[in-house]
Every structure is written in structure tokens, then in C-alpha cells.
Amino acid sequence: MNDHRLSFCISGAGPIGLALALGLGQSGYHVKLLDQKPQIDKDILVDDRRMLALSHRTVEFFKRLGVWDPMLNYATAINAVHVSQKKCKVEVLMKASQHNLDHFGYLVPQGRVILALYEQVFAHADIELCLGSKITPNADLSDGTVVIQQNNKKNTETFDWLIAAEGVNSVLRNNFGIETFSRDYDQIAVIARVTFEKPHQNIAYERFTDEGPLALLPVNDNEMAVVLVTDSRESDKWKKASDLTYAAEILARIGARLGDITEVTERQVWPLTLMIPKKVVDGKLLLAGNSAHGLHPIAGQGLNLGIRDCEAIIDLFAVNQYPTDNDLIAFNNARHKDIVKTVGATDFLVNAFGVKGTLAQTARSLGLLGVKTLPFVKKKIAKVGMGY
């Protein structure tokens, strides 16, 4: 009997690297988790007010990892999703209760997600977290041997598997020469949190307008996490825009349904790109999270797709410590299919609602009418949103 325990080196301790390290550690494997960040600043994480929409499936995964309880204290349930388009009378309200569910998912501050994961990672004996460290690029990494640079020290180590969880611009992925398809959206997301006069009643809003889409996601009682998408040529304008200008743009897009905006937090501006790699496994390298896909944030699916990467990698090694070539091909094909479908669906949404003109407007109205009147379409959309 082979009692060798597999070893993994995960590069990148963002939410995906942390979740994956925990899942593999809990499966009994040795994990070395690297991040180039020199330290974890708990105060910064506590103050990080960016919100993540976690699907029903992601929440179930976090429960299995044992990290959901500390997140729950800061979570706001999404009980319904309202989809509409400016200048179109058809509006769709999808309620979780229509699908025999309490909620579709939750909004949780990103800092609280990362903190809850960090705490469990710290506590796990088989996970070694190395901050201020990274794999030296341009070496031959094909046999799993890497040179890890931490401060001024360099160490050579060999692992059974390497995992890139380094975000969209992964050095490790590039090091293996994995080609990617990418496209700039020529759009930016201007994100913040705003407080409305009226309570949101746990409804998330997806609003499409000629100026770009707007997502409003419920936080606490009256607050909303805003993803306001606009042309990238307006980047400078939005970096400098006042609270008043930002609030006015949101109100111009969503209308008066939630009343006036009484408070606006500091804005952050994100460039938006679509990215799909040709494969997510190459020799001893696996890709996960934003290293394996980049998608438009309008439907809040980026992290949720990354969590499905984690589930699939954990399952791959749970079934068989030593996956065969066929197992790896099946894994690659299944992940690739999910990634193309999710990135493609989000891209379709952005493009379908981004086209101006009367004909496009009529087609969109008919599309929304279809969603409103055909229960099976509604059901399918709700299932996708929940991550299933």
C-alpha cells in the first residue's frame, strides 16, 4: 500500500487559494500556500466593504468547510431578484420562495469571507501559509519542482501538484505557456455601497440601460452594494466624481423605486475583461479561480465559478489520489464546459442588453416577457443564479 500523501503548492491566497487549501487540507493532503502579499492586515480586512454575492451552492460549500458560521454574522440574504430594462414596461421578479427556498444566496463583505477562511487555514496543521513568497518564474516547472522566493531566501521544493490561484494575470499559468482567449470589455465597474431611503426588502436589482448595466445588491436593511458599469473612456471622470454625481447616476438608471440616496461610500474603479484559458490542467499544473477565468461582474458569478473549480479539484483527488490521464481529461473537459457556459452567459447578457436601437429594444422586451411568462425559463435562470 502506498502511504505517500500528496503534496500541493497553491500560489495565491485570495479567496479561492484559501478555500482550496482548506478543502485539500481537510482531505488529508499537505498544502503549501504562497502569497506575494507580505502580511495579512486584519484591520484592513474588517474594513473591506466590497461585497461578494455568494450563491446557494457556494454557501453550502462554505458550510462543508466549516467557515460559514463566522460569515453568517455579516451576511444579508437575497430573497428575490428583480430584472428590468429602462424604457421597457416588462419587469421580472424572481422570488426564492417560488422555488421552495428561503433565499437565492447571500451578500457578504469580501474581507469577512477572507478572514473566515484565513482563520481555519491558520488552525490547520497540514497547511503551511507562506506570505511574502512566490514561485520564481522561467524555471522548468514540469516535474513539480519550484524555486520559492521568500524575502531574500530561495528554496527548491518538489510537489505532486501545483495550483495557480493568482488571479487573472497568473504568472504560473503564463510560465506553463497556457494560451488564453481574452477580450477587453472597454467598460469599467464603479463599485461602492449606498444607502437608500427605503428598505430593499432583500431584493437584488439588475437594471439594463443604454448607459450600461447596474446591479444593486442588498446589504443590511437600506444599503445596497452597487456595480455601476460604464464606458472605460469615462474612467477618469468616475475616479474623480463626487458622491452627488455618483448618486445621481444611480438614480437616473434605477428610478425612484427605493427613494433617494442618503449616503455613498468611497468608490473603486475596476477595468473589465473576459478571459478563458485553452485548458485548466497541464502536466502538474491546475488552474483555479480568476487564473482559470475572467468574467463580467454584472451577474456576480466570478467567485461562485471559482468555488466550483475548488469543488471539482477536491473531488478529483477525493475519488482517486492518483488520477489517470482519462480522469484528468474528463476533469479538464467538465471545467472548461462550465467556464465557457458561465462566461458566455454573462457575456451574452452584457451584449444583448448593451445594444442600442428600437429593434434591439423590442427584442429585449420580448425576452423579458418570455422570462416573465414562461415558468420553466424563470426556473432555469434561478437555478443558474444559485450556482447549480
Ligand SMILES: Cc1cc2nc3c(=O)[nH]c(=O)nc-3n(C[C@H](O)[C@H](O)[C@H](O)COP(=O)(O)OP(=O)(O)OC[C@H]3O[C@@H](n4cnc5c(N)ncnc54)[C@H](O)[C@@H]3O)c2cc1C
Ligand atoms: C467589481 C467586481 C465585483 C465582483 N463581484 C462579485 C460578486 O458579487 N460575486 C462573485 O462571485 N464574484 C464577484 N467578483 C469576482 C471576484 O471578486 C473574483 O472572482 C475573486 O476575487 C477571485 O478570487 P481569486 O482568489 O481567484 O483571485 P484574487 O482575488 O485576484 O486573488 C489572487 C491572490 O493571488 C496573489 N498573487 C497574485 N500573483 C501572485 C504570484 N505571482 N505569487 C504569489 N501570489 C500571487 C494575490 O496577492 C492575491 O492574494 C467581482 C469582481 C469585480 C471586479
